Amino acid sequence: MAKLTFVGGIHPYDGKDLSKDKPIKAVLPKGDLVYPLSQHIGAPATPIVAKGDHVITGQKIAEAGGFVSAPIYATVSGTVKSIEPRRVVTGDMVMSIVVENDGQYDEVDYGAPEENLDNLTKEEIINRVKEAGVVGMGGAGFPTAVKLQPKEPDKIEYCIANCAECEPYLTSDYRRMMEEPEKLIKGMKAILALFDNAQGILAVEDNKPDACQKLEELTKDEPRITVSRLKTKYPQGAERQIIYATTGRAINSKMLPADAGCIVDNVDTVVAVYQAVYEKKPLMHRIVTVTGDAIADPRNFIVRIGTNYAELIDEAGGFKTQPEKIVSGGPMMGFALFGLDVPTTKTASALLCLTKDEVSAMEPSACINCGRCVEVCPSRLVPRRLAVYATNYAEENFVKEDGLECVECGCCSYVCPAKRPLTQVIKSMRKMQLAKNRKK
Amino acid sequence: MSDMMKVSSNPHIIDKVTTSSIMAAVMIALLPAAGFGVYNFGLNALVLIVVTVASAVLTEYIYEKLMKMPITIKDCSAAVTGLLLAMNLPASAPWWVGVIGSVFAIVVVKMLFGGLGQNFMNPALGARCFLLLSFTSIMTNFDVADVYSGATPLAIVKEGGTYNVLDMVIGRTAGTIGETSMIAIVIGACFLILIDVITLRIPGTYIVTFVIFICLFGGHGVDPTYISEQLAGGGLMLGAFFMATDYVTSPVTKKGQYVFGVCLGLLTGIFRVFGPSAEGVSYAIIISNLLVPLIERVTLPKAFGKGGEKA
Incomplete structure (x- = not known):
């Protein structure tokens, strides 16, 4: 069935060489951390801390605001400075919890990590994912626990880990696959534990042969997990396209992947599921690629959610040349920022700084119907x-x-x-x- | 905030291909045919090409200047129109025929309907048909002093004669400046196909349909010589690869392009076999141009997830 590609699409300059060989580096935040209450699709989270409260790393600071929603956790220890509207990447002002970092990083005790999935019921797995505040980290931010509870779980035949990373410049998923592939596979196993009739597919674009090889090596004794090498083409990682490429099934905007018997989760999301289920840790970090021709030292960082974007630029050596455009996310679907004073959220995959704004340099002319x-x-x-x-x-x-x-x-x-x-x-x-x- | 960054909607990167680069590519692709025309017919062909192109560009410039519109000659589309028109003129035509044709193509067919992208028929062909009706004797006089005299190969074939097919393929025949050499045209077309400016969808269906039609109704059955004469003669190759593939006046949908090709093939066949003239490509194309909005509407693709994911 699998065609490993779809009809249409483009082959833009991929820019991944800038950062693909840079190992993931941890970044410690210096300034305040900002946690927008809406970092996901659905109802905003409800704050459960007040101004002046002391919080520690891994402490829940906002509760899910409904069924389709997700809780938010503090990623540093410190004091709640305020709860006020703050600017986010889309340009909107969103109610946010601001935490002043005390630099101590006192952390919650999560208890002994889970060794064996068999000790957990399906409900427990879903609950852990839900409690951890895991959302789709590829960009959409749909609460993962909701995704993992389709109406008819027995009809799910494929659980797809979206490892395509088809957006140019982005290398965060690639680095994750290269450095922590075990976590990805364990996360996939946790998801597969929920769906008895499902097969796990790790769908990787074939421009990452080393990652494919690594994953194939690690899954050769896993009967329920296979690696799919997809044709490199943008937007191969779009949900509908990746389902079609791996299973030959097509859904439209009125359908959910579950209607085609599929569950799709991004690499980082699957790893977050692993952390939630095995390590009992909430979602507190994500990998962000800081790149572009304006950046002195393009890199991949593991960032505490809430960290200010300006700090990430500093960590990457600052600007080599003055950027004309800064994009949160990839160049094809990301948001252009007019300032850097915005926090890293659960869905921020990259910070792309371009010295040239190709789009504004072009004057639109008449359509010539070229097709x-x-x-x-x-x-x-x-x-x-x-x-x-x-x-x-x-x-x-x-x-x-x-x-x-x-x-x-x-x-x-x-x-x-x-x-x-x-x-x-x-x-x-x-x-x-x-x-x-x-x-x- | 003084140092605000530029913002815009996604995507933030764009392809290098522009309207002018496409038009320039079409002109480059026409060079072999134009070059052969000059070699075949002599200096007057060159003069005619230069005058026609220059007057097309100049007309667009003056029109836009007078109408206080933004000047768009940089997109090279007027130059392409001029060049295509010149390809469709007999080398014996006086220079002012080229000028009148260019003015008609640019002003009447293109600008009056809204300029680039809005014209409903191919400007060069519209002008050619206008010239054919207005200056019939000039436009059908293919005598070139010391080189050719008398009828075009296609006219001879129509009268029941035969012609040396090799000469027709190479282009050593009477005809308009750019249409005679099948080889030169196909070289240019291959270039356009290789760089993804045109696809084979329209020219391919056009030619296949036409061949089937003349096999059925041409009165010669499946006769390779007759088929080759029909393919290499007249404006079929130039029309199929350079005029029928004009973006503006062809359907944007894939299915529509096949339908369009079939229309062209049928009409050309009807005109050539049953019409009074040996030629039929120009009229076939401009009539099919008129059908484009209809073709497009009935051939809209199905969306992904609604049955359209496979095509």
Whole structure:
């Protein structure tokens, strides 16, 4: 069934050489730590600490605010300075808990690590994941515990670890696979323990042959886990595309992966599951690639969530040249930042500093109907037409021609020879339509 | 905050291909055919090419200047139109025919409908058909002093004669400046296919459909000589690879491109076999151009997850 690829997609300059051979380095935060209460999809977390409270590393500071939500933990020891709105990567102001770091790193005692999964019931595994505040760390931030409780767990046939890392420049997942592949495999085993009929797939793009080899080596005695070498192409790591590439099943925007018998989790998420289940540790760290041609010493850092972005830049040797654009996340789907005073969240995969802003340097010109956007669209849409509907606010046509199926991957804008901001206009129209649908 | 960074929507990187680089590639791809035209027909062909290209670019410039619009001649699309038009002129035509054609192509077919991307038919072909109707004798006079006189190979074939196929493939025949050499055109087309500017979808379906049509209705059955004469003669190769593949006037959907190719093949076959003239490519293309919005609407792809993931 597996085709190991999908139709459409692009091959951008990958920029991974800047940081792919740099081992993960731990970063200790110096300034205050900021914990936005919304670092996930769903209800914001509810603070359970107040201003002036002393907290220690690994202490829960906010409770899940509903079923689709996730708790948040302190990643340093110190004092709660305030609970106030703070700027996040999207540019929004989000209510956040601010903790002043006392530099002691006193930590909660998590108890003896679990050695054997057989000692745990399925409920216990899910509970640990839920309590640990694990969310999808590839970017979406969907609470993992919710994902792990589909309506019919027996119908799940594939648990896919998304190790594609198809975004250019990003190497955090790659480093994780190279340095801690055991954790990834153990995390996968914990997930597989929940689904009796499922097969585990570690889906890696074939531009990381050493990682593939390492994982294949480690899983050769694991009957339930296989490694899939996917064709290197952006957006191979998009959820719908990776499901299609590994299983040949296709879902649309109205379906969940579970409807196709699949559960998809990013590498870092699976490792977080491992930590939650085996080490009983909450989600407190993530790997962030700090890279780009403006950075003196591009690196991969293991960062305590809440750490200020400016500190990460300093850790990477600061700017070699003045950057023109700073992006949180990958260059295809990340958020451009107008300032560095934002915290690292659970979903921040990279900090990309570019000396040149290719996008603003280009003047959009008339569409010549070349069809490149149609050729590359992984959702098989006609971006050119959707963009016209979006600019003219022709809602009906936009929905009729499946504008809502767009995954905002950016391929159409990337290839457009007339440099038209297709993704941007389609994305805004989509947002409006989705908001409208929610109101109904 | 004085040192705010630039922000914009994703993606933050873009491909190097631009409209002008595509247009430039098309011009480069036309060079073998144009070069052969000059070699075949002599200096007047060169003069005609230069005058036609220059007047197309100049017309666009003046029009945009007068209308106080942004000047877009840098995108090279006017130059491509001029070059394509020149390829479609007989070498014996006087220079002012090129000028009139260019003005018509740019002003009437392109700019009046909204400029680049908005024209509903190929400007060069629109102008060619306009010239054919307005200056029929000039446009069908393929006599070139000391080189060729009389009818084009396709006209001879139409009258029941035969022609040396090798000469037709190489291009040592009468005809318009750029259409005679099948080899030169195919070299240019291969270049465009290799650098992903065009695909074989439209030209491939066009040619295959046309061949099937003439085998069925051409009155010669499956006769390799007749088929080769039909393929190498007239504007078929130039039309299939350079005019039918014009982005603006061809469908953007994959399925639509196949349908478009079939339309072209059928119409060309009908015109060549049943029409009064030996030629039919220009009319086939501009008529099919008119069908494009319809073709596109009925061939919209299915979305991923709704059955469209395989194609």
